[in-house]
Amino acid sequence: MELLEYLKRDEILFLCHHNADPDAVGSCVALKYLASQLNSKGNYRIVADSISKISRNVLNEIGERVDVEIYPKLPQTVFIVDTASINQLKVNFDELKNKDVILIDHHKKTELADICKYYIIKEDYPSTSEIIAEIFRELNIFPPKNVRIALLCGIVYDTKHLKLANPKTFELISYLIKDISFQKILSLLSQESDYSKRTAHLKACSRMEIKEFDKIKIALSYVSSHEASCAKTIVSIGADIAFVVAVRKKEGEIRVSARCRKHVSKYVHLGNLMEKIGKELGGSGGGHSEAGGLNAPYDKSKSKEKVIKEVLNLCYKRFVDEYKKAKNIN
Ligand SMILES: [Mn+2]
Structure with missing residues (x-):
């Protein structure tokens, strides 16, 4: 899998879209874990220019962090995750064009794909987290509990609490859920609308x-x-x-x-x-x-x-x- 060659790199920045939602965050957390499994000496970081409140709930629960930064310093390898267009990112575009950019997403393909060295865009997937969960399943690497919680939150959030789920969504949920309570996932994603x-x-x-x-x-x-x-x-x-x-x-x-x-x-x-x-x-x-x-x-x-x-x-x-x-x- 070509993707793995990029994930083995020594330094990777995983970028989430603006106001990063649980799907973007969950996908990045899982990719970062996968990278660290492939290259234990790697230096991996997740960055977003802002993070949604619900995503913060999820990150607190699993003890992971996303750095909030605008125009981060870009290493040679940059993963852009769950992001349809460049305007959803605060990065230096001219600098980005000279990097090895990998895009994993489930939105409609835009010009962003043109600058990528490699991309996986599956528009028929209700969430990016499902694309990532499937990669784990194919690799036969079962993610630890915190990563599975992150992915489940991404799936449940982007499918609007499973309203947009398809048969494969349920398959991937059953692959991931094991000892995790579904009520727990729902409670992490629920929030009273703020004032x-x-x-x-x-x-x-x-x-x-x-x-x-x-x-x-x-x-x-x-x-x-x-x-x-x-x-x-x-x-x-x-x-x-x-x-x-x-x-x-x-x-x-x-x-x-x-x-x-x-x-x-x-x-x-x-x-x-x-x-x-x-x-x-x-x-x-x-x-x-x-x-x-x-x-x-x-x-x-x-x-x-x-x-x-x-x-x-x-x-x-x-x-x-x-x-x-x-x-x-x-
Ligand atoms: Mn998404």
């Missing part, structure tokens, strides 16, 4: 504009943070598709998160749509068929209100264009 998140949900709903096209309810809104969770919430209470913008003036950045119901994703793949709109806005995007996002630079010469309006209009317009094309409506 700022609930506030953002309520604001997103109160500011929401609802448009309709071909009986599809399209919700457009904006917040200053938690845009992904807001888009998810808006779909859960009735929209067919939601676009939520967050403008971060200080960081000079616009973020858009989109979520939709399955019947919409049959016509428009949100990951593709967000990749397209992201490029149009001078940034990048990607994601899955029912969940996507983009990051783009914020044009400071324009007011926040104007930017929000323009971005939401663009999302609406491009979505309708793609939908019409797919459904053959003129």
